[in-house]
Amino acid sequence: MPARPDPSRRDWMRSGLGLLAAGAFGGPAAAMLPAAATLLVPGPAGGPLARIAHPLGEALARGASTAVRLNEMVLGGPDGVTAANRFATEGAPDGRTLLLLPGAAALARLVGDPRARYDAAGSLPVCAVQGTAVVVGRTGFAGAGASPRLGFAAPDMAGAAALLGLDLLGLHASPVIGLAGLAPEAALAQGLAEAVLLTGPDLPARLAAAGAQPWFTLEPAGARDPLLPAVPSVHDYALDGPLALRAALTAAAACARLQAALVLPALTPANLVAAWRSAAQRWVEDETRQGLAPGLRPLAGADAAPLVAALSPPPGATLAYREWLMKRLNWRPD
Structure with missing residues (x-):
């Protein structure tokens, strides 16, 4: 069998250009999902x-x-x-x-x-x-200096993000913990809390049933919830506190949403x-x-x-x- 000639420089270039073309035209769209x-x-x-x-x-x-x-x-x-x-x-x-x-x-x-x-x-x-994740109260938002009672299930649950938001806004909220077996809007209706965090589905009906007033959402800074376009985000206010704690609020808010x-x-x-x-x-x-x-x-x-x-x-x-x-x-x- 005659010996195969060594590839020339031109052959290597053709091979390389072919690989480059395959990469260019076989990008993300060329991937095949697994059968299972x-x-x-x-x-x-x-x-x-x-x-x-x-x-x-x-x-x-x-x-x-x-x-x-x-x-x-x-x-x-x-x-x-x-x-x-x-x-x-x-x-x-x-x-x-x-x-x-x-x-x-x-x-x-x-x-x-x-x-x-x-x-x-x-x-x-x-x-x-x-x-949607929105903090609501029995009455309108009072702003800095108020001391609302905020109800939520437990410190390791989403409601704690609402408490942190109130802290960074300068409100001296009193936590009411242990409402795990009670819907947040029910806690408002029964007078167990003056503010709660509402999350999850069917919020328009739940807000109407509770007669609650939205205070602020947990959306990112500058963003508005499409369901509540007139309600500001907590990040739209001037927050007071260490940068790390404000970053923690962003993370806890994302978990809630x-x-x-x-x-x-x-x-x-x-x-x-x-x-x-x-x-x-x-x-x-x-x-x-x-x-x-x-x-x-x-x-x-x-x-x-x-x-x-x-x-x-x-x-x-x-x-x-x-x-x-x-x-x-x-x-x-x-």
């Missing part, structure tokens, strides 16, 4: 997150450019800590494992819950459901992220057209990215929040 993937869903089966997961999975399958079977695995309770921990230990950046992450799981990590091993930093959102985010592991290749986001666009369109419950809105992956990124503040802000919980509420995780 696992969606980790916080329990219980039939619970609020499972009810989001089922239509989401169906829409992803319809929106994918190739056939995809999404297997739902329901784990743990509604705070999402068990499902998030499984995702942290078993989720590889290969596009085959996704997590439906609730804000409560990120909040557990923020407050230092020893069960919470999953860090949302670097997680890549495919899509999300954001809700996030109902659920569909995320991929950090370091998942960009082309796979783009392919999953493209598939999720069908779900975003379906929910925009049909409508989630009032107060909830779907977010595409790029729109959800700032919200998911805000769940993981710098270490100094995390420490500041935990110290504030200890000094203000005499609380620390078990």
